Amino acid sequence: MLPGGLDPVLFIVAPLGVLGVIGLTWLFGGLRDASLASPEIARQRLAELDPGFVAAGVTLARSGAGAIFSGAGDHKPRIAVLVPLGDRFVSRVLGPGDVVDAAVVGERLVIRTRDFTGPRLALALGAGEAERWRERLLEFNGGAVDPGGPDG
Amino acid sequence: MGESFPNIVRYAIPFFILFMGIEIVIWRVFHRGRYETRDTAASLAMGLGNQIVGLLPGGFVVGLYFALYEHRLFDLERTWWVFLLCFLAEDLSYYWFHRLAHERRWMWAAHINHHSSQHYNLSTALRQAWTSTLALSFLFRLPLVWIGFEPAMIFLFGGISLVYQFWIHTEVIDRMGPFEWVFNTPSHHRVHHAFNPRYLDANYAGVLIIWDRIFGTFVEETAADPPRYGLVKNIATFNPFKVAFHEWVGIARDVAGARSLRELLGYTWGPPGWSPDGSRKTTATLKAEWRARLAAAEGAGAPAAAVSDVGDPG
Structure with missing residues (x-):
C-alpha cells in the first residue's frame, strides 16, 4: 500500500498503463480527423x-x-x-x-x-x-x- | 460469515493494459479492429474515474448489503452448489439490471456512458459509468443478499463478470462456434453496442447469453448488416465530464420543462427517447421505422440488407 492506504495498482499502475496505451495509440494512429471524399x-x-x-x-x-x-x-x-x-x-x-x-x-x-x-x-x-x-x-x-x- | 474474496478487478488491471497493447499492435499490423487516440483517452479516463468515483458510494452499498444480510432468509454455506447458484443468480440479476439500464431513462443516464464511443475495442470496455449508484444499479443484487448469498460472494461473481466482459469488447475475434450457444462472446456483444435498428436493445447478457435466449432479447450478428457502434444520437465530445453527465443534463432540462406528473415520470422513468408528443424517437419507434423502410424496399425489389445498412439513400 502507498502512504495513506492508497492502492498502488489503482494509483500508480493504472495511470501509467493508461498513459502507455494512449501513447501507443497516438504513435500508431496520430490525431487524424475524418474527412468526406465526395x-x-x-x-x-x-x-x-x-x-x-x-x-x-x-x-x-x-x-x-x-x-x-x-x-x-x-x-x-x-x-x-x-x-x-x-x-x-x-x-x-x-x-x-x-x-x-x-x-x-x-x-x-x-x-x-x-x-x-x-x-x-x-x-x-x-x-x-x-x-x-x-x-x-x-x-x-x-x-x-x-x-x-x-x-x- | 467467512473470509472475504480477493478483488478480481484489481488483479486484472495490469492484464487489461497488456491486452489493450496487444490489440493495438494487431490493429496496426493486421488492420483488425480500430483505435482512435482521443476516443481511447476518453474511454480510459472514464475507466479511471469509475474506479475513483466508485470508492465514495461503495461504502454505502457494502453497508446496505451487510445490513440486509443480517435479515437473510437462509444460511448458505460456502459449498460448491452455493457458489454455482450464486454465479447463476448474479448473472441473472446482471441481465435484468442491464436490460433496465437500456429501457429506463434514469438508469440509462449512467449506462449511456459505456455506449458513447463510436469505436469498439478493449478500451471501450473500460468506458464505465460514474453515476451507477445514483442510477440505482445496486438494487438488483439485493434479492440475492436477502435470500442468503454472502455479499462477499456476490461481489466476487460481480468482479468475475466485469473481468469476463472485458475481452468481449473486440473486433479482433470473429465467431466462436458452439461456445456462442451458452456464453456471451465478442460477436454477441458487438450486436449489443451497435445502433443499427436491427440490433437495438439486444444481448444484455453478462457471462451467459442464455438469459437473452430465454427472455427473447437475443439477436445474432449478421454479415449483411455490420454493426455501427455508438448511440442513436452520438455525442459530440471526448470530454469525460460531458460524457459522464450529458444525459443527466438532458433529464434536468426536460424535467424543468415538464408540465404534469405524467411528463415528469415519462422524462425520468420512460424509455430513452420518450416525449409527451412523440416527437422524439424511442427504440420501438426506430425499429418500426426501420421495418417500414425494409418493407418498402422489399416491395420495390431492393435487397433488404441495403436498407438495413444505410437506411434511406437520401
Missing part, C-alpha cells in the same frame, strides 16, 4: 447516422471536414450537419428552435445549438456558401437566429 459519401454517412432524414441539397466543407444538408420531403424544414469527431462523424438534424445562433466567421459557418455535448458546429464552407446556409437557418428558425452570432 457529396455522395457525405450522403451515405448521413444515411447511416440519421436514416430518417431525407437529404436534398448538400454542401461539403473544405477538405471534406463536414457537410451540411437541406431536408427533402419533410413537413418541417430541417437542416442536417455532419462534423468530424476524431476519425468518425457526428450528425445533427436541426429543426426550428434547435439553433441558438448562427454566424459567418471568415470562411466558416458557425452554428450554436442547445446540444450539451457539442454546442458549436463549425463548417469551412467558403464565405458565400456560409452566408447562404446562414440565411436558410435564419429562415426556418423564424428569424430567431442572432445575426451577430458567435465570435468564432
